[in-house]
Amino acid sequence: MQKAKVRKVSITSNLKEEKRKQLCGLLGNVELTLLYKASVHGYQASAFHQQCDNQGPTILVAYNRSGYIFGGYTSVDYAQTGQHITDEDTFLFSFQGKIPVCIKINSGCNARYDDTGGPNFGKQLYFCYNNQPVVYNQVRDEYHCKGSIKMIADKAFSFNPATLYGNDTQLTECEVYKVEEHPHVFAEEKPWRNVLWTAKAELMEMIRNHKPLMKSVSRVRILMIGPVGAGKSSFFNSINSIFTGHVTTKAMSGSAGTSLTVQFRTYPVKDGREGKPLPFVLCDTMGLEEQSGAGLDIEDISSILQGHIPDCYKFNPMAPFQPDEQKASRPASLQEKIHCVVYVIDTTKISLMSDKLQEKLASIRRKVNSLGIAQIVLMTKVDEACPLVEENLQSLYVSSYIKSKVQEVSSRLGVPVSCVLPVKNYSQELELELNCDVLLLTALQQMLRFADDYFDDIRSVEDNSK
Structure with missing residues (x-):
């Protein structure tokens, strides 16, 4: 009877x-339902478990006296099993400025210990510790071995308490929300961007007949840049598939944790298997990674942009490319340089983009801006991000969720919304699909147009200097 009374308590969320x-x-297309509020139900572990056990994925939101809002997510039930829980989806978060910053669980670590105590993350960060309104960060674990105490250095989460919660351990509130997939996705009455879904043949013809504005350039060189697994190589494969007439996998692609592309590759595309080369080249690079000494080096990107790195050059994350003296003494021709840069971003991971990765992309953008090169953002995996789009790709531009993601990536990368293009690459399909082709070709057409804007600027500078 007491349990029923507790569940009937009317509670109001502190979360704005x-x-x-x-x-x-951060979690995708979900809705949050408040299960537990410590100021109402109590800070005792028993009260937490009474409200939160066996509720599926949950997110804990804590508030402290210094105004910090922070917490953690787990996709596995609380159930007081006494077991260590493995959960690769677990993360900590903290609102720093206007956006929540995420801290993913370290590889190979347990997400939490599912005991009768209060919620914990990695058996490291404890909320409502000892049934009190406090958060406790266990700085180190220790175990006894043959009469001596040894320290366990590895932690499930790498974070600075000063950054996560301002070193203020006194909580003013602790809430837990049930995380559920949204039962429906809001569709706007009118499309927020117009696409002619039957225009595949016309788009292909325009691309075939495209001639770069500069006569010295026969083919537009488009550089693909993005995190590991975002879909750079898959975009080339998809474009190649459309013009070949069936799904192809010429460039290596996949979902490995580290970049499958280890070389700088330039991929011309033919109009049909035996056809003539089309007026563009897609340039693929090693994926960007968060940590230094891994993934594509920003100095290498600078060399690519200026046309110094040859096709099939193998990247070395520990040592940037060094052109030989003869090549370094002469500037590359316009034909060899990059004319349009495309940032490839996984739609499902936009909100999980780390500060380090965002700063890397900002550094690259500053370099590209200084060279006046045209830039576009390609948002991949839109079908995985939104059930409405997964059901029907033509729903893309009436999906309010995809619209919000376009606005978010525009804000994070500092590019206009008009430069953000959502697409779906071919990944597991065996046959071409019209709606998919139209989105991909529309994106490619925009890249060629943006490159012409770049050429137009160069031509204007040359005319003014005469």
Whole structure:
């Protein structure tokens, strides 16, 4: 009877609507239902478990006296099993500025210990510790071995308490929300961007007949840049598939944790298997990674942009490319340089983009801007991000969720919304699909147009200097 009375308590969330939306953005198309509020149900572990056990995925949101809002997500039930829980989806978060910053669980570590105590993450960060309104960070674990105490150095989460919660351990509130997939996705009454879904043949013809504005350039060189697994190589394969007439996998692609592309590759595309080369080249690079000494080096990107790196050059993350003296003494021709840069971003991971990766992309953008090169953002995996789009790709531009993701990536990368193009690459399909082709070709057409804007600027500078 007591349990029923507790569950009937009317509780109001402390989470502001803007922050609720941002947390939902971290998790995909979900909604949050408040299960537990410590100031109402009590800070005791028993009260937490009474409200939160066997509820599926949950997100904990804590508030402290210094105004910090922070917490963690777990996709595995609380159930008081006494077991160590493995959960690769677990993460900690903290609102720093306007956006929540995520800290993913370290590889190979347990997400938490599912005991009768209060919620913990990695058996490292404890909330409502000892049934009190406090958060406790266990700085180190220790175990006894033959009479001596040894320290366990590895931790499930790497974070600075000063950054995560301002070193203020006193909580003013602790809430736990049930995370559920949204039962429906809001569709807007009118498309927020117009696409002619029957225009595949016309798009292909325009691309075939495209002539770069500069006569010295026979083919537009488009550089693909993005995190590991975002879909750079898959975009080339998809474009190649459309013009070949069936799905192809010429470039190596996949979902490995580290970049499958280890060389700088330039991929011309033919109009049919035996056809003539089309007026563009897609240039693929090693994926960007968060940590230094891994993934594509920013100095290498600078060399690629200026036309110094040859096809099939193998990247070395520990040592940037060094052109030989003869090549370094002469500038590359316009034909050899990059004319359009495309940032490839996984739609499902936009909200999980780390500060380090965002700063890397910002550094690259500053370099590209200084060279005046045209830039576009390609948002891949839109079908995985939104059930409405998964059901029907033509729903892409009436999906309010995809619209919000376009706006988010525009804000994070500092590019206009008009430069963000959502697409779906071919990944597991065996046959071509019209709607998919139209989105991909529309994106490619925009890249060629943006490159012409770059050529137009160069031509204007040359005319003014005469």
